[in-house]
Amino acid sequence: MDKRKSKDKGEGKKGKSTKKIVDLAAYRQEKSEERRREYERVLFHRVLGVYSFVEKKNLAHVEVLDISYSGVLFRELHPDPAFSPGAKVALRFYFTPSSYLRLVVDVKRCRPFTSGGRQGLEYGCELDKSTRSYEVLRQLVNFMYKYAEVACQDPTPPNIWF
Numbered sequence: 001m002d003k004r005k006s007k008d009k010g011e012g013k014k015g016k017s018t019k020k021i022v023d024l025a026a027y028r029q030e031k032s033e034e035r036r037r038e039y040e041r042v043l044f045h046r047v048l049g050v051y052s053f054v055e056k057k058n059l060a061h062v063e064v065l066d067i068s069y070s071g072v073l074f075r076e077l078h079p080d081p082a083f084s085p086g087a088k089v090a091l092r093f094y095f096t097p098s099s100y101l102r103l104v105v106d107v108k109r110c111r112p113f114t115s116g117g118r119q120g121l122e123y124g125c126e127l128d129k130s131t132r133s134y135e136v137l138r139q140l141v142n143f144m145y146k147y148a149e150v151a152c153q154d155p156t157p158p159n160i161w162f
Helices: 024-047 132-150
Strands: 049-054 058-061 063-067 071-077 088-096 099-115 118-127
Touching: 024 132, 058 071, 063 132, 071 099, 099 132
Parallel strands: none
Antiparallel strands: 049 058, 049 088, 063 071, 071 118, 088 099, 099 118
């Protein structure tokens, strides 16, 4: 009998395989998503200033947590006034101190958050795709997705302060 073709090889109890199959496509997608989210954090926390704007009320800084082609997730500390589901909100994405991209979002959900001693409200919103500025944002999101697919990971990054 040829032992290389034995049915017992690589099998556990009752003929079930004990080998684990790795789905490379899923792994690549997961790594790409991690890079995209890391890039978003740098972009929104160090490069762009994002604010909510209530007509004739105030301009308040918001923390963008995630953005996609269809929506945005952001947090606001001590919101005044708080937005409720169904509210239309204008977000300002400042690329320079004096110029911004105005995006209108529709609040779909709102929930309180507490993180690192901070508390406020977290909003899940749908982007208004009918505005002229949506096309610009769509291109920015497209860039972030493409960047995440192609970017390389540096195991020992240099000390660069943004």
